[in-house]
Amino acid sequence: MPGQPAGHHGAAPFPDADLMYIVDLLAPPERDTYFRIRQFLQSSVRQASIEYWNREEFPFGLLADLGKHGLGALQLDGSSTLFKGLMYVELARADVSLSALAGIHNELILGMVSELGSGEQKARWLPGLKSFRHLGAFALTEPDHGSDIAGGLETSARLEGGEWVINGAKRWIGAATIADFALVWARDVADGEIKGFIVETDRPGYTATKISNKIGLRIMQNADIVLADVRIPADNLLPGATSFSRTNELLRDSRAWVGWQGAGIQLAAFDVARAYALSRRQFGRELAGFQLVQQQLADMLGNASASLALMAQLARIQQEGKLEMVQAAMAKATVTRLARATVAMGRSLLGGNGISSDYEMGKLFGDAEILYTYEGSYEINSLIVGRAVTGKSAFH
């Protein structure tokens, strides 16, 4: 679809930066929706997000617009896996924080409530979640346990007089200061199992403090949560989340979502780098005419295309129900490794202007670091692949 805007530099992506025609794999109705939503994200979100990112401020108006375009309901509206993935690509291409919000919302919040929740929980929360009128936060990581959370989780849940009493602390939890509830993972003192609980954020004893001064994902409101004797009704336990194994299946899918984000951020970096190379002149001519600059553009597009193609094949096996943790981990690790390299090339291609978020590339450069580390760090995802191919675990 030539002629689409490419961020604030004005030039069209060439040709959509989708050299391998991945978008053509969508069925025609989904393809039309894809172009419509991409147009909206490029024109209404991409440029607008920069100031919010600079101020570490959450764009509530933009979130409502995302809801109007159906992006709060991707998980439950019958979209194909490829369409959902390409929505995450285009969201990340416009703003990585909003793609993080939409991804966590769909994969982890809608996914968990709809698959592991009770009828009553679904009736109470799903309608508002689907339109982004309600938000949930996914609260797994703790101050002392990140990579080793499955074995190390310390937050406790005690059933007492028909109520659960939750105690503990969580760190880095996205949207925790603005969400209606947090999906809190806590260890039941009775049987030692990790279980999922809906904790409304206005319960006494729940406090969330925003983490400021992040180098990336600055629009996402990440927070430290303290849970001090928070009492919730017994039926706030997700009935399907009474051990960590079901949860793990959804965590596998959310790793795949980060792979899509990694592809999207590379398309964004390519858009900006290409436009800049064509507009900036040094030594009396455009940067785009220099061989070393073209090499960087070719490498960036090659990385982005390899990422998109890998993710498209992952979508196929996911749609067929064949996705396993090893493939999700390999894709997440590989794409985010490529994304980090791609934004670094883009950063250098813009020279000094690559340092400033005003030119978008500085924003992408910071955001790529988060993709590399969350949903299982690069190293941990690599070790999951290593374990699968050797039969030996290097991280237990």
Ligand SMILES: Cc1cc2nc3c(=O)[nH]c(=O)nc-3n(C[C@H](O)[C@H](O)[C@H](O)COP(=O)(O)OP(=O)(O)OC[C@H]3O[C@@H](n4cnc5c(N)ncnc54)[C@H](O)[C@@H]3O)c2cc1C
């Ligand atoms: C911006 C942001 C948003 C986030 N959002 C959420 C959220 O919404 N909800 C949520 O629950 N969590 C969230 N997280 C947490 C994220 O998932 C963790 O940061 C991540 O899992 C890594 O844990 P950690 O930071 O505690 O690092 P650590 O586990 O302390 O790791 C530190 C370093 O050591 C390495 N390492 C650890 N163990 C090993 C090993 N055995 N072998 C080799 N290397 C190892 C890691 O790869 C890493 O490089 C977010 C994080 C960030 C930064």
